[in-house]
Amino acid sequence: MVILTVLPLALVMLLLPLAAIASGDPPWQHYCGSSGNYTAGSKYQANLQALAATLPSTASSSSPALFAKDAAGAGDAEPDRVFALTLRRGDTAANASSSSSSCADCASRALRDAQSVCPCSKEVAVYYDPCLLYFSGDDFLSSPANPAQVRLYDVDRSTRRGGGGADFVTLVRALLSYTMQWAVPYNSTGGDAAVRWYTTVRMDVVTPPLFSLMQCAPDMSGGDCRQCLQDLVGNTTFNGSVSGVRNIGARCGYRYDTYKFYGGEPKLRIGSLSEINSTAPPSPPPPPPVMETRSGRKKVLTVALLVPLIALCPVVIFCFAWIRRLRNHKSMLRKKDTMAREEVLKLWRLEESDSEFMLFDFSQIEDATSNFSEDKKLGEGGFGSVYKGQLPNGLEVAVKRLAAHSSQGLVEFKNEIQLIAKLQHTNLVNLRGCCIQGEENLLIYEYMPNKSLDFFIFDLKRAALLNWKIRLNIIEGITQGLLYLHKHSRLCIIHRDLKASNILLDRDMNPKISDFGLAKIFDSNDVQRNTKRVVGTYGYMAPEYASEGCFSLKSDVFSFGVLVLEIISGKRNAGFHQYGDFFNLLGYAWQLWKDGSWHELVDPSLVSEGQMMEIKKCMKVALLCVQENAVDRPTMSAVVKMLSSELKMLPEPKQPAFFNVRVKHGELSNTAPSSINDVTITIVNGR
Structure with missing residues (x-):
């Protein structure tokens, strides 16, 4: 048994060229698939050994030697067949004298390393800086799918830059869109099949500049390549702290970074944002001119008369088909609507x-x-x-x-x-x-006879009717309502749209939380969830939810903190109002708190009541609830305890999430749109 196990591995090593066996940089990433393992001495291993001999040879014979694919075991049963490809980065084609041996060496070395990083795995991808290798028992070569995807983020906060006020993430997306446009020109006829679907770009709009590279396997069609790259870009999360990303699969990949990571000069340069829209990918050459002859003119005249008549027929057919389809569509919508209503009625009963x-x-x-x-x-x-x-x-x-x-x-x-x-x-x-x-x-x-909270606190005359005792009762009532939703109800509920207009007041001015149309049932074992459908009201939405779709119980805590600051001040967090150097109430309140001038935030009608220390405690609790990081915010259970504790026992708040901070000297940062009329907003994002 020992001999049977060692002998095949020894044969693989003998088949590898000496250049592959020599030591080199390890792969920057590898992928071990979930297709299962093969056993020593199996038919799958024998076919893999055959590929170890043929794939490097196939790679070295291509011109230029950037891409090769091969299969072994065509006559064997499906579980024993092996399919593989190897692909080198396009910039290595410039060195034609060594590309052939380099591609062969890469294939050989990758097959060796695959045995080490994923022993006996039937699906393996090995990624080096200039090349990759992927093999599998599934016939991926006949499909445009992009298996074995891996992603690496280069996080370097020292490279964060504003680009003259432009948003860094926006620039990255523009760079990748431009690179994709040129990697797969919409009107391209292909060119050299071995080096098509590849380009490099340098963007000089920011300092230091950004560099990008995109490439697909050259056997893909232009449409498949474009879709492959779009899928990769779409599943990447971009933010200002990420200076570079490598996102790659077996058949396509891209990379951007703040330094030139590829060889040679970039194929394209972007000197200004206007170039992105003004420059288009190359179009095919115009058709040769038609010779003007008498018979040619006659043919042209005939065509000019017949074409409109012929073209009119499908238009008429299309119109009839479109009307019929529209009727069917309306009928289907009515049917769906009826089914949905029946579902609601069943639920209601x-x-x-x-x-x-x-x-x-x-x-x-x-x-x-x-x-x-x-x-x-x-x-x-x-x-x-x-x-x-x-x-x-x-x-x-x-x-x-x-x-x-x-x-x-x-x-x-x-x-x-x-x-x-x-x-x-x-x-x-x-x-x-x-x-x-x-x-x-x-x-x-x-029926709530006193309408909603915003009816009172944002009106100068009506706000005077709410003394501190009433406002504190409203704060404590909202606290108890949220605590019930988060902890004590039959279901753990996140409201997701807590705001002044959704706090109703009964005859005795007791608060009642309303409008649960956007609420979510939340598993208490979950830390957070993600959604592509961001709903709520800007000004009350937690930053991680508004920007990334991440929501948790701490999302409601943030909204509660905003609400308390509004109750104390009588001012809206978002809207036309500006407070000093800030666009919103959070930044204004934080600056006053740091300067020791917190009393300037308090509604003037409350100042004469002599409850300033109680108000200060509530303001501190509110600032703790709107801290930028969700983990720093208290739970509603902790808020209840804080409201009954002494001021000196409360921890010091950290900087809140400044959604609309106005930085001095007229520069804007971290800006986001705000709802000025408290209308609930729904936003659908592609992440």
Whole structure:
């Protein structure tokens, strides 16, 4: 058995050229696949040994020697076949005298190293700086797929730069888009098949400059290569602290960095951003001129008359087909809409069975709201309008009538029913029922006679009606409501849209958290989740959520901190208002806190009440909640304890997340758009 195990490995070593056996730099990355392992003496190993002999030879015979692919065991059973390719970076083609031996050496050395880094693995990729090798038991050579993808980030904060005020990530994306455009020209006819689908670019817009390289295996079509590179760029996370990225698979890859990592001069240079849009990839040469003859002119005239007539036929056919398709599409949408409504009704009946919720007829709601008269309207938002109503039993209700164009559509409607039906707390709004009829989607809540928090605190006259005792009661009530959502309810809930307009006030000015259309059920074992659909309101959204789609319980904590600062100051966090050198309330509050002038933030109507130390404690708690890093923010359980502790016992807050900081001398950094009217925003991102 020992002889049978050692002998095949010895044969592989004998087949490798001496240049491959010589010591060299190790691969910068490798990939061991999940296709299983082969056993010593198996047919798969025998075919792999055959490739160790033939692939270097195939590589050395290509001209220029940059790419080779091979297979072994064509007549064997599927699990025993082996497919492989090797690819060298395009810039090595410049050294034609040594490229042949270099490509062969790379294939030989990579096959040797594969045995070391992934022993007996049936799928292996080995990546060196100038070349790569990949083999597998699956026939990837007949597919445009890009297996064995690996990615390496070069994080070097010392190289972060502003580029004359331009955003670094935006410049990187522009560079990669431009490089891709030239690596796979849309009008390219191919050229030399061995070196096509490859280019290098230098961008001099920033200092130090940026360098990029993109390359595909030359046997790919232009469309497959472009899609391959787009997929790689799309699955990369870019941020200002990453100075370079290598993202590569077996059939395509790219790299950018702050130094020239490839040989020779770059094929293209970008001296200004205007060049990216003004320069287009090469087009094919124009067709040869047609000789003007009498018969030629006659043919041209005939064609000129016939072409419009012939072209008109498919247009008419297309119009009929388009109208028919449109009708079918509308029918399908109506069918989907009916199914969705039935799903909501089924869900509602399940909730109704063990609750006090009701399913209302539309006529009942029409009568209760005087046919949705303007006199009954309480407010209006992106989702639709809210009306005051009175049921036959005398119960006053608030009716949310979702507009047909509402961004808070049937999904959010269903979400609110499912969640709020399971939640019962004195600081959460009570949902009485719903109505689904035709195009109408209605939610019926308990009526809050004092409207919402933003109705008071952002109005100079009405804000004077809220003394500190009332404001502190509102802060503590919101705290208890969030604590219930995060910890004590049947489900762990993240609200995701906590803001002043979603805090309703009852007759005694007690707060109730409302609008659960964007809420998410959260597994308490999770640290955070990611989403491509960012929803919420700018000014209240945590930075990691707004920029990267990462949300957690600490996202609500951030929104709570913003809300407390607004309650203390009577000022909005985002909007037209500017505070000193800052665009938002967070930066202004932080600067006042550092300068010891925190009392300047307090609403003037509160100053005379003599509760400044209590207000200072709440401001400190708020600043702890809006710290830039989510891990530094307290939980809502900790916030409850802080509000009942002495001021001196609280930790010192760190710098908050400055979304819209205005830096002196007119420079802008870390800017993000803000919602100036408190309307909930939904953003869909490609990450």
